[in-house]
Amino acid sequence: MITKQQVLDWLRKSSDVLEENRQYLTKLDTAIGDADHGNNMYRGFNKVKSQLDDHADKDIGAILKAVAMTLISTVGGASGPLYGTFFLQAGTKMAGKAELDGDSLAVMFRAGVDGVKMRGKAQPGDKTMIDVLEPVAQAIENDIKEGKSVSDTLHHAVEVAEKGVADTIPLIAKKGRASYLGERSKDHQDPGATSSMMIIKALSESVG
Amino acid sequence: MKKLINNPDNVIKEQLEGMQAAHPDLIKVNFEPYYITRAGGPSKGKVALISGGGSGHEPMHGGFVGHGMLHAACPGEIFTSPTPDQMHLAAKAAHGGAGVLNIVKNYTGDVMNFEMAAELAMADGIKVQNIVVDDDVAVKDSLYTAGRRGVGATVLIEKLCGAAAEQGMDLEKLSDLCRTLNQNARSMGMALTSCITPSNGSASFEIGDDEMEIGIGIHGEPGIERKKIATVDEIAEEMTVSILEDGAYTRTTKEWDFSKNEWVEKEVTDEPFKKGDNVIAFVNSMGGTPVSELYGVYRKMKEVTDKHGIKIVRNLIGPYITALEMQGCSITLMKVSDAHVKLWDAPVYTPGLKWGM
Numbered sequence: 072m073i074t075k076q077q078v079l080d081w082l083r084k085s086s087d088v089l090e091e092n093r094q095y096l097t098k099l100d101t102a103i104g105d106a107d108h109g110n111n112m113y114r115g116f117n118k119v120k121s122q123l124d125d126h127a128d129k130d131i132g133a134i135l136k137a138v139a140m141t142l143i144s145t146v147g148g149a150s151g152p153l154y155g156t157f158f159l160q161a162g163t164k165m166a167g168k169a170e171l172d173g174d175s176l177a178v179m180f181r182a183g184v185d186g187v188k189m190r191g192k193a194q195p196g197d198k199t200m201i202d203v204l205e206p207v208a209q210a211i212e213n214d215i216k217e218g219k220s221v222s223d224t225l226h227h228a229v230e231v232a233e234k235g236v237a238d239t240i241p242l243i244a245k246k247g248r249a250s251y252l253g254e255r256s257k258d259h260q261d262p263g264a265t266s267s268m269m270i271i272k273a274l275s276e277s278v279g
Numbered sequence: 280m281k282k283l284i285n286n287p288d289n290v291i292k293e294q295l296e297g298m299q300a301a302h303p304d305l306i307k308v309n310f311e312p313y314y315i316t317r318a319g320g321p322s323k324g325k326v327a328l329i330s331g332g333g334s335g336h337e338p339m340h341g342g343f344v345g346h347g348m349l350h351a352a353c354p355g356e357i358f359t360s361p362t363p364d365q366m367h368l369a370a371k372a373a374h375g376g377a378g379v380l381n382i383v384k385n386y387t388g389d390v391m392n393f394e395m396a397a398e399l400a401m402a403d404g405i406k407v408q409n410i411v412v413d414d415d416v417a418v419k420d421s422l423y424t425a426g427r428r429g430v431g432a433t434v435l436i437e438k439l440c441g442a443a444a445e446q447g448m449d450l451e452k453l454s455d456l457c458r459t460l461n462q463n464a465r466s467m468g469m470a471l472t473s474c475i476t477p478s479n480g481s482a483s484f485e486i487g488d489d490e491m492e493i494g495i496g497i498h499g500e501p502g503i504e505r506k507k508i509a510t511v512d513e514i515a516e517e518m519t520v521s522i523l524e525d526g527a528y529t530r531t532t533k534e535w536d537f538s539k540n541e542w543v544e545k546e547v548t549d550e551p552f553k554k555g556d557n558v559i560a561f562v563n564s565m566g567g568t569p570v571s572e573l574y575g576v577y578r579k580m581k582e583v584t585d586k587h588g589i590k591i592v593r594n595l596i597g598p599y600i601t602a603l604e605m606q607g608c609s610i611t612l613m614k615v616s617d618a619h620v621k622l623w624d625a626p627v628y629t630p631g632l633k634w635g636m
Binding site for chain 1: 312333355356357358359360361362363364365386387388391392394395417418423424425428476478479483484496498499500501503
């Protein structure tokens with residue numbers, strides 16, 4: 072089970088890790104993008120963190136939706152609508168829930184990832200956050216179906232996410248600003264995939 | 280980093296405060312969230328023309344708000360798309376009852392944010408269309424990339440569509456005009472130096488003293504090709520030829536269908552330039568290149584267009600769509616009809632562009 076407190080911890084941890092890695096993410100984005108990813112993610116999640124105390128009375132769905140609206144209105148760039156859509160779709164599916172079991176986790180993640188795919192039209196292999204999110208959504212669905220615990224599932228999800236990030240390095244970008252570099256986007260790690268991995272890791276650490 | 284700034288975190292706010300202080304007769308800046316509207320409020324019965332994008336390209340877009348051009352502009356953080364809530368509120372503030380046309384430059388973030396903004400405004404009962412500008416010939420295909428970027432043509436389109444909106448053209452016709460002008464336009468950019476965003480404090484790419492970057496966008500991102508620096512004649516010729524000899528270009532557009540009430544995707548193909556075309560020629564500084572050097576570019580560009588049988592009927596020369604302090608330039612050619620030329624000559628009165636009144 073994932074409790075509401077753990078969801079709030081997840082969001083706080085996400086904010087902290089994105090703040091710690093603000094320069095690192097921007098450096099990755101400088102190589103193949105427009106050098107703003109770390110700053111944008113920090114600005115958005117820092118705002119999310121500042122609002123966490125207002126969420127005490129809300130259910131998990133409502134919390135995730137509030138996070139979505141904050142990200143949509145503060146992050147900007149492509150990451151704002153993409154992460155915003157992830158939390159909006161995830162929150163819509165989790166409406167009314169005070170805690171999440173394994174099945175809910177799988178449904179939540181799948182809804183969020185499908186939302187990102189619909190908004191950004193990226194497929195696995197395009198060198199985007201989908202190269203982390205899609206394999207993680209699949210791994211969570213499979214692990215839960217096989218009866219793994221939520222904690223084990225999330226530990227595995229982090230491994231899958233880290234592999235997804237590493238797998239973006241040799242890819243040629245086909246979506247987003249990096250796609251304009253063509254061959255020159257090779258041998259660089261995708262910043263969006265990296266921030267997605269960090270957020271998944273924060274979830275696993277919050278659940279334990 | 281050497282810049283005329285205070286704290287990097289306050290750059291956008293302070294610069295907008297400066298714009299407001301300088302042009303109270305023309306524009307009104309809203310600060311939370313950021314958007315710029317005309318000082319006189321909405322134009323009753325006319326389509327509201329809105330654009331927006333990351334900051335750092337000034338005078339575009341905020342400097343083009345005013346009579347005969349935009350009704351509102353939404354500035355984002357530097358080189359970062361503005362957010363849907365800004366665009367939504369700007370649409371509400373600028374709406375004169377005849378709908379809203381959003382001119383969107385083709386960048387992944389801008390397109391997605393403007394789509395979400397259009398959905399929000401339509402939920403309020405405001406008719407909104409989004410037309411995406413993608414004129415950058417450095418990007419050859421739309422299958423393996425996010426497609427051609429929106430660059431110099433944006434300025435010309437904002438001027439021409441602004442004039443048409445001022446004359447009372449309805450939303451459907453204005454959308455058609457905007458789409459046609461985009462299809463008629465092609466651009467190419469190059470950089471001699473990189474640029475520095477205040478929040479990062481270091482150059483967005485490294486470039487040697489003897490190198491240049493061809494096929495750049497407007498965000499300090501690296502271009503398509505790194506080369507040894509050449510003379511202005513060689514550079515201007517290469518850029519002009521790459522525009523004039525660019526073949527047909529096909530992309531998938533996504534516009535709102537008011538009869539189906541949903542986004543509809545369509546394949547749209549631009550035809551190449553041909554002998555006998557009349558064009559508006561726009562030679563633009565990326566911010567750090569002086570106007571004198573732009574005339575050097577114009578000189579060679581005109582020689583090449585003349586040789587191709589392309590007639591320049593109007594021109595615009597100067598820093599209008601910039602990338603902070605980057606040295607470099609872009610060339611935009613847009614095929615125009617006599618009716619388009621009349622729209623170009625129509626009065627415009629904005630902080631960044633003024634003539635005819």
